[in-house]
Amino acid sequence: MDKTLVTINIDNTSFRLQKIHNFQWLKELGTVFCVFDEQDSGNICFGIKKDGVKSFVKYAGSKTVEYKGDVKDAILRLKKAIPLYEDLKCPILIELKKYFETECGYAAIFKWVDGECLHSHWAFNPYEKYNNPNSPFYKYKHLSVEQRLKSLDEIFSFHKYVEEKGYVAVDFYDGSIIYDFENNITNICDIDFYRKKPTINDIDEDFWGAKRSKAPEEYQLGELIDERRNVYTMGSIAFEVLGGEMDHSIEKLGAGEELYKVAVRATEINRTKRYCSVSEFHYEWKNVVKTIN
Incomplete structure (x- = not known):
């Protein structure tokens, strides 16, 4: 080539x-x-x-x-x-x-915003992303739990706002996050594929998004892409930031059993069992975080 x-x-x-x-x-x-x-x-x-x-x-x-x-x-x-x-x-x-x-x-x-993209695939191959101390993702994962919880809260707050404005967060993943390690500031850099509601999966299994954060309905043509799908994405990001990414086990999540329960409900395969909105999810999440801090 x-x-x-x-x-x-x-x-x-x-x-x-x-x-x-x-x-x-x-x-x-x-x-x-x-x-x-x-x-x-x-x-x-x-x-x-x-x-x-x-x-x-x-x-x-x-x-x-x-x-x-x-x-x-x-x-x-x-x-x-x-x-x-x-x-x-x-x-x-x-x-x-x-x-x-x-x-x-x-x-x-x-x-321009200062910081580093958490999915810097052009500089770090898949192995290096998780294991190289210079990788932004590695550095982010080695922040304190408190710092990562603060960053997540800002991400969730933004997506609550997105939801209130009538949008769904299509193709949101760690490559959409820039983190300034010097000042501990989180920025979101890529919302190009977000959509106005109502919308459906009109692409089939190749619907936009990373496998580590896509909900089951994002693999099925004609399925509704809505608030509950947003919730799944937020839960997936929580597991990625605090736990074992696609390994949704409590052993990998370093933030306690109660927060684990919130993340698990957010990422239920059966969409009817998830929180009905990012607002509801974020409310439950914050209530648990208060008991941790």
Whole structure:
């Protein structure tokens, strides 16, 4: 495959694409200081600096290395994501500054946030993610239980807000989380696939999302994707942050039996046994956390 790739050099960075592409429009935004070019969504992202101010640029239009779909679909998805960032704007979500069409694609410019993505697959392979002390996920998992509970509370609060605004959190996983280890700040960086309710699984088993956080209904064509599905995702994130990820055993969860019971109910295979909303789940979760702190 490497023989068919082309290398693009911009400022002091370089990256690979499946086809040559014009990025001259980037020069007006500033100097590129980093590139994220291994996404399978069809987007390529850049860190840009101008007059001492950093920005995060998400762009669809080029044929990225890992993308197997149609570039036009990637462009359409990014365009459709813009109203999400505007409607769900809040402190934990990266701030959308502007967006525009280019000659060959579409760009969204966000305010830069310091921190590291918990699923940095471009820098750490699956083994290293969990075992390399420099991996953001490893460092996050080795924060104190109190720090991780605080981070989770912010994530749950955001998704309670998402729910109240009438959305479902499609494709939320650890790759959507940026954590600033110096200041202990959690940010959410990617909500591109969130959807307005009501919605269903219209893709079948390849519905957007990571296996470690997808509910059973996200593998079945025509199934309802709603509040109870949101609850499953939040419970899955709890197991990932505090426990054994897809191993939902009490032995792996390092936060006590009562909190384990809340997470287990959230991730029930039978959706009718789950909490009916993120609001209800978060209420129960907080009540247990109070007894821990």
